[in-house]
Amino acid sequence: MPKPEETVELDGLRLYSPCAALVFSAPGFFRQFATEARAALAMVQEASDLLRPLLEGGHSTIAGRLAGALRNIGRRSMAEEIVTTMQAAGYTIRLEDPFDTTATTLLTGRDISPQVNRMRLMWESMREPIATRFPAAPGLPKQPQDYLADVEDLYPTDAYHSLSIEGYRVSAELIEQVRSGHWNPDGNDGDRGQRDGLAARGYWQAYRAVQDSLKRVLAGENAGAVVAQDHGIWYRAMFAPSVTAGLVRPGDLAGYRNDQVYIRRSMHVPPRREAVRDLMPAFFDLLAEEAQPSVRVVLGHFLFVYIHPYMDGNGRMGRFLMNLMLASGGYPWTVIPLEQRERYIAALEDASVRRQIEPFARLLAGLVEMRQQAPRATNS
Numbered sequence: 001m002p003k004p005e006e007t008v009e010l011d012g013l014r015l016y017s018p019c020a021a022l023v024f025s026a027p028g029f030f031r032q033f034a035t036e037a038r039a040a041l042a043m044v045q046e047a048s049d050l051l052r053p054l055l056e057g058g059h060s061t062i063a064g065r066l067a068g069a070l071r072n073i074g075r076r077s078m079a080e081e082i083v084t085t086m087q088a089a090g091y092t093i094r095l096e097d098p099f100d101t102t103a104t105t106l107l108t109g110r111d112i113s114p115q116v117n118r119m120r121l122m123w124e125s126m127r128e129p130i131a132t133r134f135p136a137a138p139g140l141p142k143q144p145q146d147y148l149a150d151v152e153d154l155y156p157t158d159a160y161h162s163l164s165i166e167g168y169r170v171s172a173e174l175i176e177q178v179r180s181g182h183w184n185p186d187g188n189d190g191d192r193g194q195r196d197g198l199a200a201r202g203y204w205q206a207y208r209a210v211q212d213s214l215k216r217v218l219a220g221e222n223a224g225a226v227v228a229q230d231h232g233i234w235y236r237a238m239f240a241p242s243v244t245a246g247l248v249r250p251g252d253l254a255g256y257r258n259d260q261v262y263i264r265r266s267m268h269v270p271p272r273r274e275a276v277r278d279l280m281p282a283f284f285d286l287l288a289e290e291a292q293p294s295v296r297v298v299l300g301h302f303l304f305v306y307i308h309p310y311m312d313g314n315g316r317m318g319r320f321l322m323n324l325m326l327a328s329g330g331y332p333w334t335v336i337p338l339e340q341r342e343r344y345i346a347a348l349e350d351a352s353v354r355r356q357i358e359p360f361a362r363l364l365a366g367l368v369e370m371r372q373q374a375p376r377a378t379n380s
Contacts, residue, residue, distance in 0.1 A: 134294035224288030293329025
């Protein structure tokens with residue numbers, strides 16, 4: 001059992017402290033769970049936090065492994081301090097890098113959430129598999145008005161499939177009634193059709209808000225910066241009708257979630273609500289800094305739903321974000337069809353739980369290629 005000084009208590013559980021866990025982790029942990037291992041190493045604030053259990057246990061081999069791991073993530077001074085201190089205590093140290101790859105993202109650990117470091121490492125590790133599977137970006141369209149007209153024409157198809165993926169029962173007639181302004185709720189809050197109609201109304205309002213953002217992207221603004229500024233507007237537009245009808249609390253429009261959320265039939269548990277406040281600004285920074293449009297498309301959608309910043313609407317928001325990133329590379333606006341729902345959900349699960357982004361990248365790349373071959377939208 002761990003010594004008292006090697007434990008921490010979290011949610012009623014007695015756990016190893018991060019430093020003690022690193023000391024007692026087997027070499028295979030660093031190879032099989034490289035992202036988690038690097039994020040844990042970045043949490044270490046002082047070399048003394050590792051040196052105490054290393055010295056007291058006489059762990060010279062582990063000291064060499066941890067020093068090599070710290071050098072791998074760019075923390076050379078801390079690695080050197082561990083080596084020299086162990087040598088001063090009479091131990092012979094042999095440096096060993098336990099990772100299979102060298103980290104290109106350097107982690108300081110100072111005032112950075114371990115969740116943020118983990119997300120940055122995921123972004124880094126997933127970039128290459130996406131770039132090799134996605135078609136080349138055409139570049140911003142020379143006729144933005146034609147692109148906007150295509151997006152407008154595609155609305156009925158987009159709304160039907162996106163809402164249906166989330167379990168709403170909508171029809172082409174309902175979607176068109178909402179768009180034309182001829183839909184009026186009957187005031188029965190308990191009726192299933194009321195919820196479907198409110199969802200369709202919210203989707204139309206959000207779609208128009210996204211089109212305002214789209215105009216800025218087509219004009220050459222940084223897509224990551226635009227979505228960072230505008231995503232709250234999309235969300236409020238999406239749920240304003242439900243607030244008016246009394247089905248959603250007004251406070252839910254204030255911002256990110258204030259409670260834990262769970263995804264039905266998924267092994268992925270989204271980050272705690274406290275972490276969301278750190279993750280979202282870092283996520284938008286990654287989007288804004290990413291030069292490859294295909295990476296912005298795939299990781300923009302995936303990591304948004306991975307974080308799950310809202311209590312509801314994350315899938316719809318993620319698909320809006322995906323399409324804004326598609327536009328930033330000149331790719332056509334693309335709908336994920338209801339018929340592909342199971343494959344879509346499974347691909348997101350592979351990325352979230354098993355860190356395998358390739359199935360999701362292949363799915364989106366295939367849909368984009370189909371749209372490129374038939375660029376004009378239809379209302380079917």
